[in-house]
Amino acid sequence: MASGEEDRTVEEKETNNKKRTKGAIATAWLTFYNIAMTAGWLVLAVVMVRYYLQKGTHKGLYKNIARTLKFSQTFALLEVGHCAIGIVRTSVIVTGVQVCSRIFMVWFITNSIRQIQNEESVILFVVVWTITEITRYSFYTFNLLNHLPYFIKWARYNMFIVMYPLGVIGELLTIHAALPYVRRSGMYSLRLPNKYNVSFDYYYFLIIVMLSYIPLFPQLYFHMLRQRRRVLHGEIVVEKDE
Numbered sequence: 243m244a245s246g247e248e249d250r251t252v253e254e255k256e257t258n259n260k261k262r263t264k265g266a267i268a269t270a271w272l273t274f275y276n277i278a279m280t281a282g283w284l285v286l287a288v289v290m291v292r293y294y295l296q297k298g299t300h301k302g303l304y305k306n307i308a309r310t311l312k313f314s315q316t317f318a319l320l321e322v323g324h325c326a327i328g329i330v331r332t333s334v335i336v337t338g339v340q341v342c343s344r345i346f347m348v349w350f351i352t353n354s355i356r357q358i359q360n361e362e363s364v365i366l367f368v369v370v371w372t373i374t375e376i377t378r379y380s381f382y383t384f385n386l387l388n389h390l391p392y393f394i395k396w397a398r399y400n401m402f403i404v405m406y407p408l409g410v411i412g413e414l415l416t417i418h419a420a421l422p423y424v425r426r427s428g429m430y431s432l433r434l435p436n437k438y439n440v441s442f443d444y445y446y447f448l449i450i451v452m453l454s455y456i457p458l459f460p461q462l463y464f465h466m467l468r469q470r471r472r473v474l475h476g477e478i479v480v481e482k483d484e
């Protein structure tokens with residue numbers, strides 16, 4: 243064998259070894275991450291069911307789940323990182339919009355405005371998120387372990403058809419319920435005159451957020467419909483932002 247060819251073979255072997263090591267580390271991390279996230283959302287589900295069975299009402303439930311909800315949803319920020327460094331084949335933009343809008347709902351709406359925490363709409367989106375995330379993270383976990391039961395795959399790529407719109411309804415109704423409190427309290431707003439000479443009205447910002455669901459939500463929904471066709475029906479789908 244010529245020495246040039248030998249060099250290339252050694253180089254290829256080294257590259258393959260590096261890829262394998264990175265692959266193994268990434269797979270181990272993702273498996274750990276998905277198990278931890280499934281557990282987090284399962285805890286939330288158990289606490290919710292137990293609370294409802296004991297008290298017979300959803301009132302006061304949010305206080306009991308607030309910490310686990312904030313923890314589980316905030317950790318999902320790591321998913322944007324996973325896409326950015328390329329260890330999962332998902333769009334950073336789609337994941338970013340999905341994760342950031344949820345974090346916004348949790349921290350800057352539900353957690354910040356005590357008066358709306360007992361609204362039915364809060365329970366609606368929390369229940370919908372919980373069911374979705376238990377399914378999604380168990381799907382990823384079993385998939386990584388190469389033991390994916392068909393019903394989990396089926397649930398992952400069918401339930402969103404109903405769950406996504408339900409979640410959006412819950413989120414929009416919650417922001418809508420928050421509007422009067424935000425207007426009255428002037429929270430997170432900056433009025434003129436101030437030393438920065440900048441004004442910001444959180445009330446109008448929330449109206450813009452609600453309106454932004456109109457162009458953004460269909461994109462997330464159609465993304466999932468394309469994923470569904472690809473995974474369940476084996477169709478080759480080309481994403482625009484890939």
Ligand SMILES: CCCCCCCCCCCCC[C@@H](O)CC(=O)SCCNC(=O)CCNC(=O)[C@H](O)C(C)(C)COP(=O)(O)OP(=O)(O)OC[C@H]1O[C@@H](n2cnc3c(N)ncnc32)[C@H](O)[C@@H]1OP(=O)(O)O
Pocket residue numbers: 272276321330331332333336337339340341342343344346370371374378382385386401402405406407408409410413451454455458459462465466469
């Ligand atoms: C600051 C102000 C904010 C203003 C916001 C404005 C509003 C915007 C509107 C937003 C509306 C959002 C509403 C929403 O919150 C409501 C709900 O969620 S309700 C509940 C129902 N929801 C769903 O069903 C969620 C569906 N969405 C998702 O699943 C994801 O979020 C999404 C990013 C859309 C997922 O898509 P993805 O592209 O990741 O699809 P796949 O799951 O098929 O994965 C693709 C491949 O990547 C692998 N992967 C991904 N993640 C992992 C992981 N953690 N571990 C291992 N592998 C992973 C996956 O296996 C696939 O691999 P392969 O291609 O090899 O099969």
